[in-house]
Amino acid sequence: LPSPTPEYLSRLNPEQRRAIETTEGPLLILAGAGTGKTRVLTTRFAHILLTGRAYPSQILAVTFTNKAAREMRERVSAILGEPAEGLWLGTFHAICARMLRRHAEYVGLTSSFNILDTDDQIRLLKQVMEPWKIDTKRWPPNQLMGIIQRWKDRGLTPDRVTPAEDSDFANGHALAIYRAYQERLIALNTCDFGDLMLHMTEILRNQPNVLAQYHRIFRYILVDEYQDTNTVQYLWLRLLAKREHGPSNIACVGDDDQSIYSWRGAEVENILRFEKDFPGAEVVRLERNYRSTAQILAAAAGLIAHNEGRLGKTLRPGRDDAQGEKVQIIGVRDSDEEARIVGGAIERLRGDGHPLSEIAILMRAGFQTRPFEERLMMIGIPYRVVGGLRFYERSEIRDCLAYLRVLSQPADDLAFERIINVPKRGVGAVAVQKLHAQARALPGPLTAAVIWQLQEGLLKGKSKDALDGLMAAFQRAKVTLETEGHVVAAEQLLEDSGYLQMWRDDRSVEAPGRLDNIRELLRALGEFGTLQGFLEHVALVMDTESETSDDKVSLMTLHGAKGLEFDTVFLPGWEEGVFPSQRSLDEGGNRALEEERRLAYVGLTRARRRAIVLHAASRRIYANWQFSMPSRFIEEIPSEYVQLTGQAFETRRQAAAAPSMFASGPLTSTRPSGFRAPRPKIHDVKPEPTVAIGATVFHHRFGEGTVIGADGPQLHINFENGGVKRVMANFVEIRS
Ligand code: ATP
């Protein structure tokens, strides 16, 4: 008698069931967004347990984020009816850390090794570099760190880096320093993040007994978001899955259209390699999307069709509800209006009983959260910034605010203490203690103590010069504040104090994002009449910590949203230069652009019921307005799935008042066929200057100079008095 289908399988479609019930042998599930890949993986986990094929501890399940691991653990416990413990379930790094503790001695560590954070990594690398006497201005340690990380992503220990793969960093010293750095880490009984994968893969490669042990433990291997694995992760998986005797019970799920981490070494080719490495692998395709409405799905499919070299997948609507709403595309005047419209729409949704936890605002880059955060705070809608800090809590923003607070109020000791040695000026803890003592003796604030000590000649050497320079920077900014206003003064202060240069010199992957945040801060400053008004606003905004309810709107980057879903998704900032990002456009060619398009596809397919894309006709750059073009991705969405709402540039008389959730907001019209994204007709917009090589520019601090090169938004300028410097394009005036 055939046993009845268990309840947990009965709700799935035949392909999904096949993917779950084919437990033995290699399996690749290749399917588009929202087709139930993650759900299949989770159910497969439960199925293996419930059919007695393995104990929970015999299944290795790799997820891409801790959040995904948590969700999978919860789903497995729900199906099992008891808490799931002792599972090998987590991110690649979490699982490797746990393994490495058991076998640390093979790489010369003990099981209590520490894991370094990024700051410590760089500090250590700098120490290691010292004997080479490398000009760190020319060859910044952060850049070398990046090279080392890429090697680690590719599973290359120093012994495995071939001369052909060596880098020309510091005229060929990269590999030698890499080797020394690794030795130093071991001597300190520490490893960095990349070492977790690297060491463990090396151990599995070199220690047959360890490998055999894991072959005995792991009967089944499950991998989510397989398209974003890098080489070392791939090698690690292959070692664990490929056994001499018996089948490789490895199931990977992925979607080549959602590969968005190539900048971190991910290799979408790993999908193609799978069938070669595991001959006879079963390939299952899932074609029904259960997440999004037919309209959203068709819009996303039309967009991603513009990429070449796809593996090709069919995606059909699987939800039985109606067609749903078209993707809304709203043109707004500027970022204020963008935030206002999104805020208003969220208020209306909340009024209709829509849970806030089912709403997300997804952006291309972290700095874009700021206007939305302020708007949501103002109208009292709780939100969380997922995978990052709230804008005004980010460390570079706090640094800048500290500078501005001192400028506005020199007696603000807390602020002054924060920046007295940022960037590093050689003012150590002892010097600060002495300043405190002096301040008490005066009595007065720290800044007064500094001035006193300078006047009395009590300071010597490096700290004298440093504090002299810092106080002079504040003094100059104070004058500028009176003459040219607070925005110029703020920018000048951050420049003169060396703060901006500190981030420009920083070659870590986070540095460009931090500079973007600072520019966003200066932009926000420009929205206020005075420095004091701005600082007061920030203080109030920082104080309104939203209540601890779980019902909050999620703000996050598109990268962070992978695998997640929400009823309503807002996608702001779809403009050329924002999304696709300027960096991807500067790179030229299709590679970077296609990755941006995949990111757009990920964004649209997060939405269950409603996707709203916004683009602004202009954005403020300090006191100026920068004119922006709608993103090409908007044009690429087939017009029949789109409802256009453009109040910034649609002529109002052509607007047919179609009912919309934005009924009280902008006017609505359906896009005519043959649509090209309209060019905004805004008269009060200063078009962004494109700066040509050879142009003469003026910088308020360095004077006149000639542009000799560009690197994204940064210009390389040869200044008449000051030599070659890298400056943000918006910080210069074009003279000819
Ligand atoms: P992504 O590519 O974005 O990671 P995915 O392929 O992993 O998507 P899931 O998140 O597993 O997709 O599923 C998307 C949604 O569809 C979930 O809400 C899931 O519960 C639902 N779903 C999956 N399969 C079915 C089904 N057979 N019937 C009803 N709903 C389903």
Ligand code: MG
């Ligand atoms: Mg998924």
